Amino acid sequence: MCRLAVDFAGVAFKNPVVMASGTFGFGREYNDLFPIEKLGGISSKGLTLHARSGNEGIRIWETPSGIMNSVGLENPGVEGFIHRDLDWVNSLDLVNIVNVGGHSMEDYIQAVERLNAEQLDILELNISCPNVKQGGMNFGVKTDMAAEVVRTIRGICKHKLVVKLSPNAENIVDLAKACEAEGADGISLVNTFLAMAIDIKKRQPVFNNGYAGLSGPAIKPIALRMVHQVSHAVQVPVMGLGGISTWQDAIEFIMAGATVIQIGTATFMKPDKALDIIAGMERYCEENSIANISEIRGIV
Amino acid sequence: MATVLKNEAVGSGFYLLKASGMYDAKMGQFCMLRAWDAYPVLSRPISIFDCDGEGISFLYKVVGQGTELLAQLKPGDTIDVQGPYGNGFPAVTGKVALVGGGIGVAPLYYTAKMLKAQGNPVDLYLGFTDEALLQQEYEAVCDELTVNIGGYITDDINPADYDYIMTCGPHIMMQVLADKVKGTAAQLYVSMENRMGCGVGACLVCSCKTTGGNKKVCKDGPVFKAEEVFGNV
Numbered sequence: 367m368c369r370l371a372v373d374f375a376g377v378a379f380k381n382p383v384v385m386a387s388g389t390f391g392f393g394r395e396y397n398d399l400f401p402i403e404k405l406g407g408i409s410s411k412g413l414t415l416h417a418r419s420g421n422e423g424i425r426i427w428e429t430p431s432g433i434m435n436s437v438g439l440e441n442p443g444v445e446g447f448i449h450r451d452l453d454w455v456n457s458l459d460l461v462n463i464v465n466v467g468g469h470s471m472e473d474y475i476q477a478v479e480r481l482n483a484e485q486l487d488i489l490e491l492n493i494s495c496p497n498v499k500q501g502g503m504n505f506g507v508k509t510d511m512a513a514e515v516v517r518t519i520r521g522i523c524k525h526k527l528v529v530k531l532s533p534n535a536e537n538i539v540d541l542a543k544a545c546e547a548e549g550a551d552g553i554s555l556v557n558t559f560l561a562m563a564i565d566i567k568k569r570q571p572v573f574n575n576g577y578a579g580l581s582g583p584a585i586k587p588i589a590l591r592m593v594h595q596v597s598h599a600v601q602v603p604v605m606g607l608g609g610i611s612t613w614q615d616a617i618e619f620i621m622a623g624a625t626v627i628q629i630g631t632a633t634f635m636k637p638d639k640a641l642d643i644i645a646g647m648e649r650y651c652e653e654n655s656i657a658n659i660s661e662i663r664g665i666v
Numbered sequence: 667m668a669t670v671l672k673n674e675a676v677g678s679g680f681y682l683l684k685a686s687g688m689y690d691a692k693m694g695q696f697c698m699l700r701a702w703d704a705y706p707v708l709s710r711p712i713s714i715f716d717c718d719g720e721g722i723s724f725l726y727k728v729v730g731q732g733t734e735l736l737a738q739l740k741p742g743d744t745i746d747v748q749g750p751y752g753n754g755f756p757a758v759t760g761k762v763a764l765v766g767g768g769i770g771v772a773p774l775y776y777t778a779k780m781l782k783a784q785g786n787p788v789d790l791y792l793g794f795t796d797e798a799l800l801q802q803e804y805e806a807v808c809d810e811l812t813v814n815i816g817g818y819i820t821d822d823i824n825p826a827d828y829d830y831i832m833t834c835g836p837h838i839m840m841q842v843l844a845d846k847v848k849g850t851a852a853q854l855y856v857s858m859e860n861r862m863g864c865g866v867g868a869c870l871v872c873s874c875k876t877t878g879g880n881k882k883v884c885k886d887g888p889v890f891k892a893e894e895v896f897g898n899v
Contacts, residue, residue, distance in 0.1 A: 388869065389863075389864070389868065389869055390868055391867065391868035391869075391870075395864070395866045395867045395868045395885065396866065396868060398866075399866065411868075411870075419873075419879070419880050420870065420873060420880065424861060425861070425870070425871040425872075425873070426708075426861045426862070426863050426869075426871035426872075427861075428706055428707060428708055428731075430705075431704075431705055431707065432707060433707055433708065433863065435863070435869075435871060437869070437870050437871055437873075440870045440873060440880060582707050583704060583705075583707070611704060631707060633864065633868075634707060634708055634709070634863050634864050634865075634869070635700070635704060635707060635708075635709070636700075636746070637748065637864075637866065
């Protein structure tokens with residue numbers, strides 16, 4: 367499997383396939399279905415300082431080639447995760463990425479400080495959350511606001527820090543560069559696209575929040591373009607995601623410049639879809655005499 | 667991958683599909699069904715109607731894109747049957763009533779069959795809007811079958827006659843039943859429904875509020891004690 371082994375900011379991955387945050391829980395449910403240690407890594411369900419019960423109303427809606435979700439970061443909180451799941455994830459032979467979100471700078475700081483005391487491989491900072499102290503504007507939209515969060519968290523975070531970008535950023539390339547300048551060890555992109563569905567019988571939005579996040583194959587070409595742009599604009603490694611559902615998609619993201627790819631919505635098509643993708647990537651490398659996947663990284 | 671053994675219309679827009687394979691199904695569980703490659707994105711959570719040495723069967727109603735595709739399957743076609751998943755109806759000892767409304771009758775066939783086999787007296791109450799589904803089949807797995815077409819099946823049952831009542835159907839029907847069971851000694855179990863993503867408890871899109879906090883309909887449920895989701899019963 368060394369054809370697929372990669373180094374991401376000093377962290378060794380046996381293969382570059384990671385399960386995206388929010389689609390895989392903390393891995394336990396899927397480990398009952400297939401050996402998740404075959405994966406390169408998992409990114410945890412997005413954690414916040416305190417436990418959250420998530421959004422009311424409909425939380426998922428199918429779209430042509432995609433889904434919209436509005437879970438609202440339902441999670442057990444950092445403490446709950448440390449207490450119940452962290453040791454278990456650390457016991458597995460895979461890269462343990464812990465995803466952290468926040469609704470104020472104070473939330474981010476306290477959550478990251480609490481995790482400083484724990485063992486984990488990479489902290490993935492979710493900046494696609496509304497800042498409740500600043501009118502609900504998403505931290506990941508304006509470059510200045512994103513840079514401020516990354517600067518503050520970099521200052522305290524003892525772990526490898528990857529910043530997960532929102533595709534709703536006003537200028538995703540500038541925002542990625544700002545994250546790099548503030549000391550991010552890597553960038554992951556993209557999170558879900560802000561989207562909408564309307565119930566024409568009720569004459570109101572499907573989701574209580576009005577808008578929700580679109581993921582799945584529908585967003586893949588746009589996500590790929592953004593990964594291409596960002597990968598070529600920053601020196602730090604990039605984790606690419608957004609609608610990857612086949613091994614060919616994964617190879618495209620690698621060629622666009624991603625070091626690691628993440629699988630999200632495709633897991634709902636088939637629980638062990640990621641294993642099919644790993645096998646396909648391995649086969650592709652063999653058939654094309656590629657000794658290591660990094661040979662084709664960013665070649666496009 | 668399983669093979670479709672049969673897939674027949676059993677009413678207007680209702681189908682009974684049987685797929686090959688050995689499954690360890692418990693009463694009230696469901697499977698995620700998929701008979702297409704990538705689109706629609708999500709597999710479809712469908713209640714288990716029956717399970718035997720030959721295969722597993724599903725009674726479903728065509729309501730959208732996914733079930734329309736399922737309805738087109740012919741014997742010999744392949745189908746991906748993931749599961750069985752979820753916590754279903756409990757094995758109990760006592761006099762049992764099963765109350766179903768509409769396509770909610772689907773999990774009650776296997777449940778009745780199993781509870782009868784375990785030696786319990788089992789009565790079935792099935793409510794439909796227009797036409798009864800599989801009446802003879804349901805009759806064969808219970809002591810007494812009551813069918814209500816166009817009215818309220820909840821009017822037909824006296825909860826005090828039973829030790830256990832298990833129900834699946836429209837939320838309002840289960841709510842009315844929960845209110846009616848209140849104050850009797852009967853214990854009520856309800857099978858909840860919600861839009862699902864993963865089906866295995868990871869994505870949290872099917873959360874439902876309970877007295878014990880949010881629970882996952884797909885993994886903690888679909889069956890809950892009524893008092894957990896409808897308050898005191």
